[in-house]
Amino acid sequence: MTRLARTAGLTDVQQEILSTVRVFVDKEIIPHAQELEHADAYPADIVDGMKEMGLFGLMIPEDYGGLGESLLTYALVVEEIARGWMSVSGVINTHFIVAYLLRQHGTEPQKQKYLPRMAAGEVRGAFSMSEPDLGSDVAAIKTRAKRDGDDYVIDGAKMWLTNGGTSNLIALLARTDEGAEKSHQNLTTFLVEKPEGYGEVVPGLTIPGKIDKMGYKGVDTTEAVFDGFRIPATQVLGEAPGKGFSYMMDGVEVGRVNVSARACGIAIRSFELAIEYAQQRRSFGKPIAGHQAIAFKLAEMATKVEAAHLMMVNAARLKDAGRRNDVEAGMAKLLASEYCAEVTQEAFRIHGGYGYSKEYEIERLMREAPFLLIGEGTSEIQKTIISKGLLREYRSRS
Numbered sequence: 001m002t003r004l005a006r007t008a009g010l011t012d013v014q015q016e017i018l019s020t021v022r023v024f025v026d027k028e029i030i031p032h033a034q035e036l037e038h039a040d041a042y043p044a045d046i047v048d049g050m051k052e053m054g055l056f057g058l059m060i061p062e063d064y065g066g067l068g069e070s071l072l073t074y075a076l077v078v079e080e081i082a083r084g085w086m087s088v089s090g091v092i093n094t095h096f097i098v099a100y101l102l103r104q105h106g107t108e109p110q111k112q113k114y115l116p117r118m119a120a121g122e123v124r125g126a127f128s129m130s131e132p133d134l135g136s137d138v139a140a141i142k143t144r145a146k147r148d149g150d151d152y153v154i155d156g157a158k159m160w161l162t163n164g165g166t167s168n169l170i171a172l173l174a175r176t177d178e179g180a181e182k183s184h185q186n187l188t189t190f191l192v193e194k195p196e197g198y199g200e201v202v203p204g205l206t207i208p209g210k211i212d213k214m215g216y217k218g219v220d221t222t223e224a225v226f227d228g229f230r231i232p233a234t235q236v237l238g239e240a241p242g243k244g245f246s247y248m249m250d251g252v253e254v255g256r257v258n259v260s261a262r263a264c265g266i267a268i269r270s271f272e273l274a275i276e277y278a279q280q281r282r283s284f285g286k287p288i289a290g291h292q293a294i295a296f297k298l299a300e301m302a303t304k305v306e307a308a309h310l311m312m313v314n315a316a317r318l319k320d321a322g323r324r325n326d327v328e329a330g331m332a333k334l335l336a337s338e339y340c341a342e343v344t345q346e347a348f349r350i351h352g353g354y355g356y357s358k359e360y361e362i363e364r365l366m367r368e369a370p371f372l373l374i375g376e377g378t379s380e381i382q383k384t385i386i387s388k389g390l391l392r393e394y395r396s397r398s
Helices: 012-040 044-053 071-082 086-106 108-119 246-282 293-322 327-351 350-355 361-373 379-393
Strands: 127-128 144-148 151-162 170-173 187-193 200-202 205-207 223-230
Touching: 012 044, 012 071, 012 086, 012 361, 044 086, 044 170, 071 086, 071 246, 071 293, 086 108, 086 127, 086 151, 086 170, 086 187, 086 293, 127 151, 151 170, 170 246, 187 200, 187 223, 187 246, 246 293, 246 327, 246 361, 293 327, 327 350, 327 361, 327 379, 350 361
Parallel strands: 127 170
Antiparallel strands: 144 151, 151 223, 170 187, 200 205, 205 223
16 A cells, blocks of 8 residues: 555454455456446446445445445545546445435335345445436426325436446435425435336336446446336335435435545546656656656645545544534535546646557546536535535624
8 A cells, every 4th residue: 555545543344345445456447447448338347346345235234234334434445446447436336325325214124125135236226316407406306206096106307327227226306295385395215126228117217328428438327217107105215205305415425425535536546647657757868757847746646635535534434423524525525526637637747648548547537537526516516515514603693
């Protein structure tokens, strides 16, 4: 292990898990990431390897067949995986969020039904809030679920489902009629079962083909179109209609820690590539790392990597302690994603013309980093969350 992005106070079990994952990343992900990414190919063999290691059950309690680890462990594992290839971390990210929602808010029958199979990687989760006509304004969701006897009937369209085609369980946020005055109190989370694949996968639910993206290749991102889709009322998360907004926001806080961890992983890899290249590439009779212009870039990059990692770890530990972490998670996501973009661009510049070649790994990282500026809320949304939290804590007494 290098000196950057170390985490103090880890248990022996946490250190063993991270060591195992790091070896897996170095041997099974990094050597294949370029070829798979350029082909936009799903990393099936890598996913099978993660199943064997038990990573799909990382945060699922031992009573349900998982490893029972903390959010911090999860975040550090994601950081390592994103260091190898961000798309692989995307395969498990939404799965973790859905498992977390079930663990925290599901009824006991729902936990028994899904968590053991999720821990084994047999059931894989997707997380769905966004819609074609809205982004961060979650309370304005248009997808509707109308009660019809013992069922609900869902109509509407969803957007940006990571693992939309390869998942078989979607945590879906839709509008229901709970008679509440506040819009967000009329939102309900549904547990939608479906087979893998594309097209009309079950009556009333269509998963169109994969959305072609600038980066974040390999992992599928899709829409989901509901047209008279019927679902039993027992599939409401926690069997608690109207609680969907608060449940999903709880999951989003976990997601923001995840995005921070992914940003840290890409930044770490960008720095590794840059400092290695700077010691090999020579100009004016010496390695370019010997020129102050490059050496100072490396110093600034390393400092940003370290700062982002520490903020991510702090946000995860607060959540693990059961404390509110909306401000800290927003700060971590804001800083880590912005620093990731900056570090990656500096690594690209250090590579010079070679950074523009698809033969070099930094080209892929340059296309992946921008996603983290918008995933789980843009930087502007994070600033809104942070400022509201600060004004709440520092309320003027005048």
